[in-house]
Amino acid sequence: MEQHRFLFELERIAKPAYDCVVLTGRLAYHTQLAAEQKLAAAAAAVEHPLVIVDTSGLQFLDSTGLALLVRFFKRVVSAGRAMAIVVRENAMIEKILLIAKLDRLLPIAADEQQVLALAPLSSPGPIEQAVLLEAWQQRRAEGRDGSG
């Protein structure tokens, strides 16, 4: 088997208003050790009250990867921050996240703009995850996010 098939990469980018954590490769059984270390380091390095995880570059996500995402989410939230996921055009990853019902924990949006447009983010300071999620769910219920 070719080694590159097992790669997982993480890049943390500190944007002016939020931390962006970009995931690429396979977040799965084979990459769990490296992924766990990188996700733990990223969680510890977060600077802003909001973390947006960009999963659009993931090629595969399984139950092990979902568990790692949940562990990362719990670290972020326990530090008093809020988290959302963006999927862009990656329908496969969006499908798996929704089947796993992670949309009951955090916003799963098409892009950063949909997250940043939420009302709780218009004021500076800490953001409660429950407040962010409620705003997202309300927005979706109103059909204003454009994603159907």
Add this chain to the structure above:
Amino acid sequence: MWLSWVVSCQAGEEAVEWFDFIAKQAARLLAVRDADLFVLAVHEAVVNAVKEAKRAGGGSRTISLSFFVTADDVTVMVEDEGDGISLETIERLASMTLADVLLAESGRGLLLIREAMDAMAWMERPDGRRVLVMAMKRKAGWEGGDG
């Protein structure tokens, strides 16, 4: 038409990647309803089998996937040489959904399979072991070819 074949592999770490490859090819060739979910379900079943083999300390154990194909669906049976899943675990899973494990850091694999596939069941072998059987519909109008 119908078709069946069996693929066996030593239950090491590479078995997961090997069966991922086979599942992708089968999903494409056989035009299952959702190729992504088919590959995910097979992957989860194989990971479970590999973990079971590791727990039993047997890298020399074998995992076998049997594919049964009809015009309507593709059925996959996953067998390993472990002790098989307990009745208690099966009963517990039957009453659970993925919403029950939202914040859990394990325990999603079999629930994902149940959500991904059109059918999932445990078949009891003559020796009392239970093996996982799962099926997915094929796309309507499939007439063969490479899709």
